[in-house]
Ligand SMILES: [Fe+2]
């Protein structure tokens with residue numbers, strides 16, 4: 001990090017800390033990439049210096065290494081489709097910046113995970129259908145009570161805002177997480193919201209119940225042993241997908257963005273059941289995907305004969321999860337196979353964007369495949385990707401802290 005005087009600042013530099021005016025007003029958040037218009041504003045408000053991230057020019061050799069590294073993640077994406085080319089450029093830039101900032105590209109050895117031999121699966125390949133696996137899980141463990149009470153409220157159109165606040169407030173940790181989330185940049189409310197009833201009033205009753213439902217479902221998985229799988233990475237990917245899903249949904253008309261955040265958050269929920277029931281096989285699938293640079297969903301199919309959406313379908317059905325949300329989750333790898341593909345298409349694109357930005361964060365999995373029809377259906381304009389990635393960067397760290 002370096003402090004630069006106003007006359008040393010140039011477009012393209014990235015702020016290393018929040019930039020405030022003399023009166024303490026926030027001008028730009030940390031992580032903002034300065035543009036000419038920002039510099040003009042800084043001059044106008046009389047800011048004299050700013051803390052920016054170190055930039056160093058990458059050698060041609062390093063640039064080639066970065067490009068080769070990034071290209072590997074795009075093997076399953078059509079190289080001639082203009083939005084794919086644009087996404088590749090965005091990821092290349094992000095990765096280049098990360099490397100310039102001191103991040104080292106993971107080498108091949110790092111792509112191999114620790115030994116998984118000690119794990120014993122409850123089901124072996126061919127011995128359990130997704131339905132049997134889910135049945136075994138749902139019979140064994142009971143789902144949190146609060147989940148069902150929220151679902152009732154969600155289904156009851158006449159439920160009052162007070163009733164919703166009351167149900168949510170019975171679970172302290174759920175209420176705390178919800179408040180953190182509505183106070184995060186996901187909403188960007190100007191002042192702090194300190195009660196659930198205020199959150200219901202501001203966010204909306206249905207929207208807040210949807211958020212509460214998703215968060216209570218997540219709590220069910222809090223006991224998955226961390227040595228089994230890197231749960232932090234799993235949730236980072238899920239939250240990232242949720243953020244992008246909400247950004248994409250906000251660019252459409254007439255959609256409630258909260259539903260998409262939750263669908264994104266839970267899009268790979270089938271994988272969590274696989275971690276619990278088939279730890280060895282799911283780790284094997286992860287290794288297979290990394291070593292061969294194939295999408296994880298394809299690796300699951302090779303190792304297990306089914307994939308995580310085959311698991312999420314019976315799982316969400318047994319939880320009586322709202323149908324629209326379930327469809328988005330179950331079809332996120334094949335959105336165009338769904339009769340009304342718009343909603344699953346949003347999760348599909350968000351999942352790809354999540355995998356894409358994670359390349360520059362040490363993500364290990366190639367993009368699952370960018371369905372051109374799904375992208376086209378969303379009618380996103382040209383500058384969308386750059387804006388969406390910038391929005392994501394502004395939000396991710398604070399939203400993560402709402403969950404961990
Ligand atoms: Fe997935």
Ligand SMILES: [Fe+2]
Pocket residue numbers: 237241267268351
């Ligand atoms: Fe995913």
